[in-house]
Amino acid sequence: DIYPPLVETDLEFPLERAKMLAIECSRPLGDAYLSVMQKGFASRWIDYYPRPGKRSGAYMNGSVYDVHPYMLLNYNGDFESVSTLVHEFGHALHSHLTNTNQPYVNSDYSTFVAEVASTSNEAFLMDYVTKHAQNDAERLYYLGFALEGIRGTFFRQAMFAEFELIIHEMVDQGEVLTGPRFTEIYGDLLRRYHGHDQGILTIDPLYAIEWAYIPHFYYNFYVFQYATSIAGGSLLSADVLVGKPGAQERYLNLLKAGSSEYAYDLLKKAGIDLASPAPYQALVDRANRIMDEMETILARQTASRTD
Numbered sequence: 223d224i225y226p227p228l229v230e231t232d233l234e235f236p237l238e239r240a241k242m243l244a245i246e247c248s249r250p251l252g253d254a255y256l257s258v259m260q261k262g263f264a265s266r267w268i269d270y271y272p273r274p275g276k277r278s279g280a281y282m283n284g285s286v287y288d289v290h291p292y293m294l295l296n297y298n299g300d301f302e303s304v305s306t307l308v309h310e311f312g313h314a315l316h317s318h319l320t321n322t323n324q325p326y327v328n329s330d331y332s333t334f335v336a337e338v339a340s341t342s343n344e345a346f347l348m349d350y351v352t353k354h355a356q357n358d359a360e361r362l363y364y365l366g367f368a369l370e371g372i373r374g375t376f377f378r379q380a381m382f383a384e385f386e387l388i389i390h391e392m393v394d395q396g397e398v399l400t401g402p403r404f405t406e407i408y409g410d411l412l413r414r415y416h417g418h419d420q421g422i423l424t425i426d427p428l429y430a431i432e433w434a435y436i437p438h439f440y441y442n443f444y445v446f447q448y449a450t451s452i453a454g455g456s457l458l459s460a461d462v463l464v465g466k467p468g469a470q471e472r473y474l475n476l477l478k479a480g481s482s483e484y485a486y487d488l489l490k491k492a493g494i495d496l497a498s499p500a501p502y503q504a505l506v507d508r509a510n511r512i513m514d515e516m517e518t519i520l521a522r523q524t525a526s527r528t529d
Contacts, residue, residue, distance in 0.1 A: 224370075224373075224423065227363065227366060227367070228362065228363070228366035228516075229359055229362050229363040229366060231359070231360070231363045233300075233301060233360065233363070234299055234300075235299055235300060235301055235303065235304050236299060237270060237297060237299075239304075240297070240303065240304040240307050241263050241307075243304055243308070243347065243350065243351065244259065244304075244307055244308050244311060244347070245259060245260065245263075246350055247308065247343075247346040247347045247349065247350035247351075248343070248346060250346060250462050250463055250465075250470065251346075251462065251470060251473070251474065252470060252474070254474075255315060255474065258315060258318055258319075259311060259315065262290070262291075262293075262311070262314060265290065267290055267291060267292055267293055267314065268292075268293040268294075268295060268307075269292075269293070269294050269295065270295050270297045271295075271296070271297055272296040272297075272298065276294075276296065277294065278296060279294075279296065280293075280294060280295045280296065280306045280307075280309075280310050281293070281294045281310070282294075282310045282311075282313035282314050282317070284313065284314060284316075284317025284318070284321065285317075285330075287321055287326050287329050288321075290318065291313070291314040291315075291317040291318055293310050293311070293314055295307060295310065301363075301364075301367060302367075304347070305344055305347060305367070305371075308343045308344060308346070308347045309340040309341070309343055309344055310340070311343060312339040312340035312341070312342060312343035312344075313336060313339060313340050315339065315477065316331065316335075316336060316339040316340075316477045319474070319477040319478045320477065320478060320479065320480035321480075322478075323478040323479075323480070324478070324479070324480035324481075324482060328480040328481050328482045329480050329481075330480060330481050331479075331480050331481050331485070332447075332481065332485035333444055333447045333451075334447050334450065334451065334485035334486070334489075335451075335476065335479075335485045335488060335489065336451070337447060337448055337451030337452070337455070338451045338454050338455040338458065338476070338489070338494075339455075339477055340451075340455075341375065341451055341452040341455035341456070342455035342456075342458055342459040342462075342473070344371060344455075345455060345456060345459035345460070345463075346459060346462075346463070348364060348367075348368045348371075349459075349463055351364045352364045352365060352368075352515075358519045358522065358523060361515075361519060362516060362519050362520070365512050365515055365516050365519075366516065368512055369509060369512050369513065369516070371452075372452065372505065372508070372509045372512075375448050375449065375451075375452045376448075376449045376452050376453065376505055377415060377449075378415075379445045379446065379448040379449045380446065380449045381411050381412075381415045382436065382438055382439070382445045383443075383445050383446035383449065384411060385407060385408055385411055385433065385439070386439060386443055386445070387443075388407055389404065389407065390443070401434070404433050404434070405430045405431055405433065406430070407433075408430050408431075408432065408433040409425070409427060409429070409430030412425045412429055412430060412432075413425045450496050450501075452505060453496070453501040453502045453504065453505045454489055454494040454496055454501050456501065456504050456505040456508050457493075457494055457500065457501045457504040457505075458472075458473050458476075458492060458493070458494060459473075460504065460508070461473075461493070469493075472491075472492045472493050473492060475491075475492065476488055476489065476491075476492040479491075
C-alpha cells in the first residue's frame with residue numbers, strides 16, 4: 223500500500239498559518255505577486271470551509287474577465303489543505319495576471335500552461351516548509367508528501383495518458399473495446415509502472431479495475447498535461463528559487479501571456495522546452511534529491527537509536 227503517510231504527525235495548520243505559509247513561500251516571486259495574494263486574502267476571494275450542500279474538492283474560477291478570480295476550498299486544517307490552497311492560488315494569480323495584461327480575446331489559457339502555475343506554487347511551498355521544519359520527523363513528513371505529489375502528478379498521470387492512448391489506438395484499428403480488455407490493459411500498465419515483475423511493489427489483480435472509476439478517461443485526452451506541467455514547473459521554480467538571472471521575470475511573463483501564443487511556444491519563451499528531455503530529467507533529479515534527503519534522515523535516526 224503506497225498511500226499511507228511515511229510519518230505519523232500531529233501537525234495542525236489553522237487557516238491563518240496557511241495564509242502565512244502561502245505568502246512566505248511566494249516571496250521569491252516578488253512584491254507585486256505578493257500584493258495580489260494579500261489582496262485576495264483580504265477581499266473575500268475565497269470560500270474556505272466545508273459546509274452542508276457545498277461542492278467537494280477545490281476549484282478556481284477566473285473565467286469572468288473583469289472580475290477577480292474566485293476560489294472554492296474545503297479547508298480542514300491539515301497540510302494537504304495548505305498545499306491545495308497554494309495550488310489553487312497559483313491558478314488564481316495566473317488568471318489575475320493574464321486578465322490584467324491581455325485583451326479579452328487572449329485572456330484564457332491552456333491546461334498545458336495552467337498546471338505549471340499551480341505545481342510551481344507547490345514546489346515553492348515545499349522548499350519553504352522543508353527549510354523551516356522544526357525537526358527531522360517534520361521534515362521527513364514534508365519530503366514524503368512532496369514525493370507522493372511527484373508520483374501522483376507525473377508518473378500516475380503519464381500512466382493514465384498511456385492507457386488512454388492505447389484504447390484510442392485500438393479504436394483506430396477497428397478493435398472492440400470491452401470491460402475485461404480495459405482491465406487487462408490497465409493491469410499491465412499498473413504492473414509495469416510500479417515494478418511488479420521486479421518485486422518492487424505487488425499489484426493485486428483487483429486494482430486493475432481502477433480504470434472504471436477514474437473520470438479523466440471520459441473527458442478529452444488531456445491528463446498528459448499534468449505530467450508535462452509538473453516537469454516544466456519543477457524546472458522553472460528551481461531556477462526562481464536559486465535566483466537564476468531572469469528566472470522570476472520569465473516565470474511572471476508566462477503567467478501574464480494568456481493565450482497570446484501557442485502554449486508550447488509560451489513555455490519555450492520562458493525557458494522550458496517540453497519537447498526536450500531537460501524538464502523531465504529535472505523532475506526525476508528532484509525526486510532523487512528528495513529520496514536522498516529522506517534516506518539521510520532515516521540513517522541519522524537509526525544511528526541515534528543505536529547509540
